[in-house]
Amino acid sequence: MDKKLHIDLQRVPKHVAIIMDGNGRWAKGKGMSRVFGHRNALTAVRESVKAASQINIEAITLYAFSTENWNRPKLEVDALMRLLINSLKKELPDFQKNGVKVNAIGDIESLPKKAQNVLNDVIFQTKANTEITLSFALSYGSREEIVNAIKKISKKVVNKELDLEKIDENTINNHLYTFNLPNVDLMIRTSGEQRISNFLLWQMAYAELYFTDILWPDFRQEHFYDAVIEYQNRERRFGKTSEQLTE
Numbered sequence: 640m641d642k643k644l645h646i647d648l649q650r651v652p653k654h655v656a657i658i659m660d661g662n663g664r665w666a667k668g669k670g671m672s673r674v675f676g677h678r679n680a681l682t683a684v685r686e687s688v689k690a691a692s693q694i695n696i697e698a699i700t701l702y703a704f705s706t707e708n709w710n711r712p713k714l715e716v717d718a719l720m721r722l723l724i725n726s727l728k729k730e731l732p733d734f735q736k737n738g739v740k741v742n743a744i745g746d747i748e749s750l751p752k753k754a755q756n757v758l759n760d761v762i763f764q765t766k767a768n769t770e771i772t773l774s775f776a777l778s779y780g781s782r783e784e785i786v787n788a789i790k791k792i793s794k795k796v797v798n799k800e801l802d803l804e805k806i807d808e809n810t811i812n813n814h815l816y817t818f819n820l821p822n823v824d825l826m827i828r829t830s831g832e833q834r835i836s837n838f839l840l841w842q843m844a845y846a847e848l849y850f851t852d853i854l855w856p857d858f859r860q861e862h863f864y865d866a867v868i869e870y871q872n873r874e875r876r877f878g879k880t881s882e883q884l885t886e
Contacts, residue, residue: 738770
């Protein structure tokens with residue numbers, strides 16, 4: 640059964656965020672190291688981006704490396720940085736072929752210089768692509784993002800570049816890493832964990848949350864479509880009543 644046929648293309652989420660969880664457990668189940676799990680997660684990334692593109696989703700954001708992940712063993716962190724570099728280089732031709740615009744959010748300057756250079760090069764080379772925006776959240780923490788936004792706004796107020804009374808939601812949005820992205824409509828988390836884990840807290844204010852027991856390396860297009868179908872089966876009220884929506 641082609642699950643894509645059950646999706647209403649007029650009601651797809653504009654922005655899907657994914658917490659890619661379960662690489663370590665997947666590897667452990669096979670008697671391998673956590674790094675083995677990270678390496679085998681790339682297929683799930685490709686499948687998710689392809690699935691999103693085929694149903695005209697505008698943006699997909701992957702939680703690739705959090706600010707807390709720096710606390711992991713150095714061997715694993717170094718392996719993740721090498722994997723990031725090699726994967727970006729390897730996937731660039733497909734990004735160009737499929738019209739994928741690469742973006743990054745987070746404290747990018749904290750990444751190793753080589754990772755920064757490769758990332759910035761891929762972002763530059765894909766900046767004209769228009770099929771879908773693929774954002775990697777790297778050295779990302781939502782609380783830190785919001786704190787930084789508040790600091791930037793406060794500085795503008797102090798310097799009389801911004802009127803305190805004119806600060807609104809749009810002001811906050813424009814000072815976040817995601818200023819050029821729509822708010823998140825659907826958040827997917829794999830591996831059975833049911834937490835947001837400091838990911839896009841502001842942007843997910845009205846997002847539908849979808850949790851699946853599937854470990855990230857096993858995640859495929861059909862699983863992505865399952866999440867979208869579930870999203871479309873929910874009633875999104877945005878504070879209103881069901882009666883108001885039907886009216």
